[in-house]
Amino acid sequence: ALAEADQQVASVCPYCGVGCQLTYHVSDNRIAHVEGRDGPANHGRLCVKGRYGFDYANHPQRLTVPLVRRADAPPKRGDAEMDPSRVMELFREASWDEALALAGGGLARLRDSHGKGALAGFGSAKGSNEEAYLFQKLVRTGFGSNNVDHCTRLCHASSVAALLEGIGSAAVSNPVRDVAKAEVVIVIGANPSVNHPVAATWIKNAVRGGTRLIVCDPRRSELSRLAHRYLQFTPDTDVALLNAMMHVIVAEDLVDRDFIAARTVGYAELERNVAAYSPELMAPICGVPAETIRYVARLYASSKASMILWGMGISQHVHGTDNARCLIALALMTGQIGRPGTGLHPLRGQNNVQGASDAGLIPMMYPDYQRVDNPAARARFERAWGVALDPRPGLTVVEVMHAITRGEVRGMYIMGENPAMSDPDANHARASLAALQHLVVQDIFLTETAYLADVILPASAFPEKTGSFTNTDRLVQMGRQALQPPGQARQDLWIIVEMAKRLGLDWRYSGPAEVFEEMRRTMPSIAGISWERLEREHAVTYPCLHEGDPGEAVVFTASFPRETGRARFVPADIIPADERPDADYPLVLITGRQLEHWHTGSMTRRSAVLDALEPDPVALVHPLDLAALGGRPGDVLTLESRRGRVALYARADDSSPRGAVFVPFCYYEAAINKLTNAALDPFGKIPEFKYCAVRATLG
Ligand code: SF4
Numbered sequence: 200a201l202a203e204a205d206q207q208v209a210s211v212c213p214y215c216g217v218g219c220q221l222t223y224h225v226s227d228n229r230i231a232h233v234e235g236r237d238g239p240a241n242h243g244r245l246c247v248k249g250r251y252g253f254d255y256a257n258h259p260q261r262l263t264v265p266l267v268r269r270a271d272a273p274p275k276r277g278d279a280e281m282d283p284s285r286v287m288e289l290f291r292e293a294s295w296d297e298a299l300a301l302a303g304g305g306l307a308r309l310r311d312s313h314g315k316g317a318l319a320g321f322g323s324a325k326g327s328n329e330e331a332y333l334f335q336k337l338v339r340t341g342f343g344s345n346n347v348d349h350c351t352r353l354c355h356a357s358s359v360a361a362l363l364e365g366i367g368s369a370a371v372s373n374p375v376r377d378v379a380k381a382e383v384v385i386v387i388g389a390n391p392s393v394n395h396p397v398a399a400t401w402i403k404n405a406v407r408g409g410t411r412l413i414v415c416d417p418r419r420s421e422l423s424r425l426a427h428r429y430l431q432f433t434p435d436t437d438v439a440l441l442n443a444m445m446h447v448i449v450a451e452d453l454v455d456r457d458f459i460a461a462r463t464v465g466y467a468e469l470e471r472n473v474a475a476y477s478p479e480l481m482a483p484i485c486g487v488p489a490e491t492i493r494y495v496a497r498l499y500a501s502s503k504a505s506m507i508l509w510g511m512g513i514s515q516h517v518h519g520t521d522n523a524r525c526l527i528a529l530a531l532m533t534g535q536i537g538r539p540g541t542g543l544h545p546l547r548g549q550n551n552v553q554g555a556s557d558a559g560l561i562p563m564m565y566p567d568y569q570r571v572d573n574p575a576a577r578a579r580f581e582r583a584w585g586v587a588l589d590p591r592p593g594l595t596v597v598e599v600m601h602a603i604t605r606g607e608v609r610g611m612y613i614m615g616e617n618p619a620m621s622d623p624d625a626n627h628a629r630a631s632l633a634a635l636q637h638l639v640v641q642d643i644f645l646t647e648t649a650y651l652a653d654v655i656l657p658a659s660a661f662p663e664k665t666g667s668f669t670n671t672d673r674l675v676q677m678g679r680q681a682l683q684p685p686g687q688a689r690q691d692l693w694i695i696v697e698m699a700k701r702l703g704l705d706w707r708y709s710g711p712a713e714v715f716e717e718m719r720r721t722m723p724s725i726a727g728i729s730w731e732r733l734e735r736e737h738a739v740t741y742p743c744l745h746e747g748d749p750g751e752a753v754v755f756t757a758s759f760p761r762e763t764g765r766a767r768f769v770p771a772d773i774i775p776a777d778e779r780p781d782a783d784y785p786l787v788l789i790t791g792r793q794l795e796h797w798h799t800g801s802m803t804r805r806s807a808v809l810d811a812l813e814p815d816p817v818a819l820v821h822p823l824d825l826a827a828l829g830g831r832p833g834d835v836l837t838l839e840s841r842r843g844r845v846a847l848y849a850r851a852d853d854s855s856p857r858g859a860v861f862v863p864f865c866y867y868e869a870a871i872n873k874l875t876n877a878a879l880d881p882f883g884k885i886p887e888f889k890y891c892a893v894r895a896t897l898g
Pocket of ligand 1: 245
């Protein structure tokens, strides 16, 4: 196959936020193999997904023609499992003209008869910046509301809320590769070896170079083997642990008084708050010895450069924003931010979740985090887009599902997301989707969400289109087309524009370059990144304010982007998980990802090598818990919460603490989000995927 490849295309990986650059070797409209390129984030490295995760694009189950629900199809039922053999009993093929007329016309009728709040749209963090920008513009100008969101709401929305509040910017302060310049690195609530594998290699290299790695996580990760200290804290006790560390730093006067005085506000209140959180009091709560808490706090505060990286273990709680507030406070009180090798890095999940959020695919902000309820920002976008805009923030992902239940939202347009699998309390989400009067789904496969659609628009896979993507380091990179979409499948940008026309918008875009130029005019942070520059340089870091600006890899060096220029401390207190274990549901369920599979599995489970590596749904259970159930590895286990049940295979795994079960959310046949809790963090509106009560039985 290596010799047969006849075309090489430079692009980026479609999976995680590390943003590895790669070269497709293409032959006969198939990707024969992939090589790592010398990009700023990966320097030639790729993980197993980046090497083997592309044959999904040629999978026989690709959608290749528009589908329309048959007039005589039985009523939609959210509790019906998808049956691929019955698809053509439910749908019929249609021309693009007919499908677009039905898709856009149905949404326009609901808007005109029930008001602008009757519609909502979910875009995708897998799409390009240009697709995200156009999708949110379509919702805001065509639907007439701000009811637009995407999977950032399920990912780092709480981190974003805390960062915007405390620092004034939602993006990372330092790139991952700065770990090489750090004396101390804290990785908390993140498992980079699985979820950001190439980033994990930079951390491992840093450890080899002398960086002291502190891993804090209820689940023991591969990185913890290399850790100078591993703190296996009790699930749900993040604030107790972090406040105790801050207590030590205050009590032992390890704070950076000059930094606090010159660059922050609100410190006195934080100091008062953490006074109650001594390590001795918190140790029994978080399960970490007081002396270890003291040691790690001293190490972090007194090193020349300390950096914090975190993941969903921090963000996916009802106290996710509080968890992130504590991390921000740690960095601010010690002055460990604004220099190389320091700072705050929430590791972004999807390959373009940073860019999609930057482009305004969120209900409370226009592009570049300009608030919809800020009259000056709204006036700017009204001028740019030529229409009056709704001043009210829109509904978030989970709120939309509840609004459907209440009969407020009646129609949706979902592009490249699969809420029937990814939303918490998925049975409720599926019932909501089934209750919609009109659901349009744009995707590459018949997902569990598409199964409930009225119109399905066949879209392009990642290697079938060109666009820009922004990685976790704020690097805007170029993804280039290598394949032609199959059959009548069309590129997403074309579909969005055609949908906009059916909603009454007079849109004409020649391609992603023209969209990106419009984005530059409305987004000061990328004003210096022209499409030509991106094509030439492959990757440019923002903020990049003018054409000659090299971009800023490390930010907050002199001030913070808040009105006062100062960062703000926000104290946090302990708030318990929404649903605690009890006699009926004695175990804690933690959900997440596996190395080989991505999110709801629609791509990686159709990639032959990846699917062969992890083919079946599994629950990772502590060996002693499994023995207590009378079970052995490989036995079928039924997991049940108050909201649903699934059956999967038991895998003995002592990386989880006793009493906790870890389940990946990529398996449709054991859709674990049927069990998860839709309780939300009040600030980020993120659901509590990392904690709910379940019981396990054999068989
Ligand atoms: Fe792709 Fe992330 Fe793996 Fe890099 S680390 S190859 S971006 S999945």
